[in-house]
Amino acid sequence: MPTLSAFTDIRLAELAATCPDLRLLTEPGDLEHYGRDWTRRWTPAPLAIALPAQIDDVCAVLTWANRHRVAVVPSGGRTGLSGGAVAAHGELVLSLERMNRVLGFDPVDRTLTVQPGISLQAVHDAAREHGLIYPVDFAARGSCSIGGNIATNAGGIRVIRYGNTREWIAGLKVVTATGKLLDLNRALVKNSSGYDLRHLLIGAEGTLGVVVEATLKLAEPPPPSQTMLLALPDMEALMQVFSLFRSRLSLQAFEFFTDVAQKHVLAHGAQRAIEGDYPYYVVTEFDANDEAATDAALAAFEHGMEQGWIVDGVVAQSEAQASALWRLREGITESLARHKPYKNDVSVRIAAVPAFLHDMQALLSREYPHIEVVWFGHIGDGNLHINVLKPQDMDDADFIAQCEHVTTLLAQTLYRHGGSISAEHGIGLVKKHYLHSTRSDEEIALMRGIRAVLDPNRTLNPGKLFDD
Ligand code: 2HG
Numbered sequence: 001m002p003t004l005s006a007f008t009d010i011r012l013a014e015l016a017a018t019c020p021d022l023r024l025l026t027e028p029g030d031l032e033h034y035g036r037d038w039t040r041r042w043t044p045a046p047l048a049i050a051l052p053a054q055i056d057d058v059c060a061v062l063t064w065a066n067r068h069r070v071a072v073v074p075s076g077g078r079t080g081l082s083g084g085a086v087a088a089h090g091e092l093v094l095s096l097e098r099m100n101r102v103l104g105f106d107p108v109d110r111t112l113t114v115q116p117g118i119s120l121q122a123v124h125d126a127a128r129e130h131g132l133i134y135p136v137d138f139a140a141r142g143s144c145s146i147g148g149n150i151a152t153n154a155g156g157i158r159v160i161r162y163g164n165t166r167e168w169i170a171g172l173k174v175v176t177a178t179g180k181l182l183d184l185n186r187a188l189v190k191n192s193s194g195y196d197l198r199h200l201l202i203g204a205e206g207t208l209g210v211v212v213e214a215t216l217k218l219a220e221p222p223p224p225s226q227t228m229l230l231a232l233p234d235m236e237a238l239m240q241v242f243s244l245f246r247s248r249l250s251l252q253a254f255e256f257f258t259d260v261a262q263k264h265v266l267a268h269g270a271q272r273a274i275e276g277d278y279p280y281y282v283v284t285e286f287d288a289n290d291e292a293a294t295d296a297a298l299a300a301f302e303h304g305m306e307q308g309w310i311v312d313g314v315v316a317q318s319e320a321q322a323s324a325l326w327r328l329r330e331g332i333t334e335s336l337a338r339h340k341p342y343k344n345d346v347s348v349r350i351a352a353v354p355a356f357l358h359d360m361q362a363l364l365s366r367e368y369p370h371i372e373v374v375w376f377g378h379i380g381d382g383n384l385h386i387n388v389l390k391p392q393d394m395d396d397a398d399f400i401a402q403c404e405h406v407t408t409l410l411a412q413t414l415y416r417h418g419g420s421i422s423a424e425h426g427i428g429l430v431k432k433h434y435l436h437s438t439r440s441d442e443e444i445a446l447m448r449g450i451r452a453v454l455d456p457n458r459t460l461n462p463g464k465l466f467d468d
């Protein structure tokens, strides 16, 4: 750790003197590590990294930043895909990774109180220790932090059963840009006493305050489940099979990917589960607590085969097989990373999915004739991920320019279908130019107004979500 005199920047020397427990890093390797997220598009260039161990230090850092007008980038696991945690312009990165403990469990309220830097996996484990679950779940569970999940209102693979992160936040402690500590909702189940500022903070991408403590609701574990992989003949079958399975089974997850996605994930070490190649695949998990439930699943499967909506399928016979099926879906992001994908993360109402898919497919095949495009996602809740893979011989800047052009067209298509340009990854830096396709001018003006009240000097994550 640098000594006081090591800080040539007088503001940092002052911060170090005010907060002796604060860890402050300025080594180039640390600046690079903490200054980027999974987008890898911007060159990290933060001023320094501050790692507080307690709430008082977060208050002190934000008070200091407000006084000196230093921009602050709140930082969790940096697994974000929209650039929300990127520090490329001399910002102070405020990493919450040292604040990663479980603070308490309340068996009556069935809540778990945690610090923001705890990983989603550690939250799952802690809930399980008490015979309960924290039901938000997705592939980055081991590295993402709960603070980041709250900042983006993270969704994931079980939204059709449990909803998004927002549903599971009973209370939040938040430090504002001027260093004030707010205790929002205090885990009350009923609280009809004015604006619920807790919900304003959820999904605000670190522009309205820094979450320093969260009280999470927990749920009963679901009944035993079965996992199935289905092969489908065409895009139309996706929603036909979804309607069939949803009406007959109690679904916990319904995810899809294409043959192109499967090609990449198999090349990256996953095991093939269905012989032959089919254009679409579904991984679905449903309650299977008794024989009647398993019979219903089989009957639904057979009906889908008779209708020609399903061409093949396998049911996992063990937890290991279920994990292998899930790997085909959950391993996609990692298997694509080396191709520097440009990512779209869009949503429409479930009822609008078929018509939107139709238009979207036409648009993508017209606009990317020679570029590989990989689709997958949470089709059961209307959320599609589109990953456009950069051809090796194409210049980075040309590739981004082409993808941004197509994203403008995609945003228009989404507008026509009443959808959103960001379903669960947030707007960050990547999608801020498209915010107006999802939100009206009046809404954006109100958002700016709210931001101005909570962060008068624009020190919290400036340039993310919208330009100040
Ligand atoms: C997922 O659903 C994540 O696996 C990542 O949201 C999606 O890599 C992506 O585009």
Ligand code: ZN
Pocket (backbone or CB within 6 Å): 156, 377, 378, 385, 424
């Ligand atoms: Zn996703």
